[in-house]
Amino acid sequence: MALDMPLPPHLSARLRADATGELRVDGNTETFAEATTERLREAMLWRVGQIAASAGHPVQLTVADDEGEWLLVVHPDGTIGDEEPLAASVAEPAPVAFLPRTAPERDSFLYVERPQPDRARQGVRGALARVGIPMAPSNAELQERAELDAVSRHWAGPRTIAIVNGKGGANKTPTTALLAAVFARNGGSGVLAWDNNETRGTLGWRTERDAHDATVQDILPATDMLLSAEARTADIGHFVHHQNADKYDVLRSNPTMLATEQRISSDDFDRLHTVATKFYRLVIIDSGNDESAERWLRMVDHTDQLVIATTALGEHAEAGALLLEALMQRDAHSARLARDAVVIVSQSERTGPASEVQRVAKGFEPLARRAVTIPFDPEMHGGRLAFERLSAKTRRAWLHAAAAVAEGL
Known part of the structure; x- marks a missing residue:
């Protein structure tokens, strides 16, 4: 069921390339320092999952790094998504009418398009995408991809x-x-x-x-x-x-x-x-x-x-x-x-x-x-x-x- 409004507490995280960072929870700051940036992300997300589970509802997390800032939602079960689907209403599905085909036909098994969402592959965004957080590529990464294609x-x-x-x-x-x-x-x-x-x-x-x-x-x-x-x-x-x-x-x-x-x-x-x-x-x-x-x-x-x-x-x-x-x-x-x-x-x-x-x-x-x-x-x-x-x-x-x-x- 969709949520009609964002729920507190509102958390913000800052990640740095040296594997240090801070998590702010309603104005209180928790510091983190890990051996690698990947372990830093895992530690922070685990802590946010704890907070969501304790609150009994999803919490918003603003993540900032050297490439920019974006908003995530962490659910009590530990799943992570973006904010937009939470604000949307769920409509009742329309009834499906099954009509007889006017002539024998079938879909081809060949050239089936299976579009995949474009995910970041580089930097902090790429690392987050690899652990399941849907991060889009930065403009710099998109430009590099285009130039690699050109050469x-x-x-x-x-x-x-x-x-x-x-x-x-x-x-x-x-x-x-x-x-x-x-x-x-x-x-x-x-x-x-x-x-x-x-x-x-x-x-x-x-x-x-x-x-x-x-x-x-x-x-x-x-x-x-x-x-x-x-x-x-x-x-x-x-x-x-x-x-x-x-x-x-x-x-x-x-x-x-x-x-x-x-x-x-x-x-x-x-x-x-x-x-x-x-x-x-x-x-x-x-x-x-x-x-x-x-x-x-x-x-x-x-x-x-x-x-x-x-x-x-x-x-x-x-x-x-x-x-x-x-x-x-x-x-x-x-x-x-x-x-x-x-x-x-x-x-x-x-x-x-x-x-x-x-x-x-x-x-x-x-x-x-x-x-x-x-x-x-x-x-x-x-x-x-x-x-x-x-x-x-x-x-x-x-x-x-x-x-x-x-x-x-």
Whole structure:
């Protein structure tokens, strides 16, 4: 039977991430401290159940944590629900009329929809949902789910993303590797990070190496074989380096060779790109710094989504802005890439103010489709790049950046 009005006493609980909290009962405070947040919730709910049983009727409980505040009802038998059903009246069921069917028919056994209520999966809300309290996901969780869906998608046909900035040290290599990691870890295999740099490209230095030392120079003579009908999917493994944890492959340049010894013509690039898009659904290219090189210009011609990588340093940001303005004048395809570009601004110094990163991102808004920011993380500065080593805050920022890129694919 439904209740017509809320019943006292009215209780409120505050839960903290350090597994401490307070329960207020008509102005009196009881403190709790447990080993884990889950045990804290269980202890508080057990105490509220005691109060409801002693009162002989349901009690209202306002629960607050870092994600917000909501109202629950705890019944004397220990069951938990929300307030809305308690205020509703119960109508007598209408009589059911059984009418004869006019023709033989039946419902299909296939594709039966069984809608499930959407429950929180993260944080305190998720923990409460797992113990039976119907908690809806927060707005932050809903946004994260949408972004995970965006980066997990497979497109009809291959896509190419170019990471560009004519200034060295602007974070192109970390941007290439970490975007590749986000797409591969969530969307599955078929992601290639390609070092298209003829002047000391370091993508190979900052990623895992397989049992061979193959580079772009080794794959070029093999393009006809790889494009033949007899080529097998695994044959590409002779020339690329798989990242075991992050699930993408790397096509290295050779940083020990002079640029004059590893020039790649437009025709060479076309052949390499044809091979890459035969074996991979997503190709992410670390562009190098020479915007006049044939391989750089031909990369732009094959690009579906342009990404400007920059730090908050003025010279890096200015170089990225000048590049966008130059592409607007090159041809119609380049102009579209510039208008739809995503700018990823990374905080390169621990001591640099976050406001400066935001200021640079704001400055790119009139020039590009999106501008997003990445916080400082020591794991991005030197050594092998591995997504799992980044802080949770940095991983979340890279997911947000990758989702912005995916919008353009």
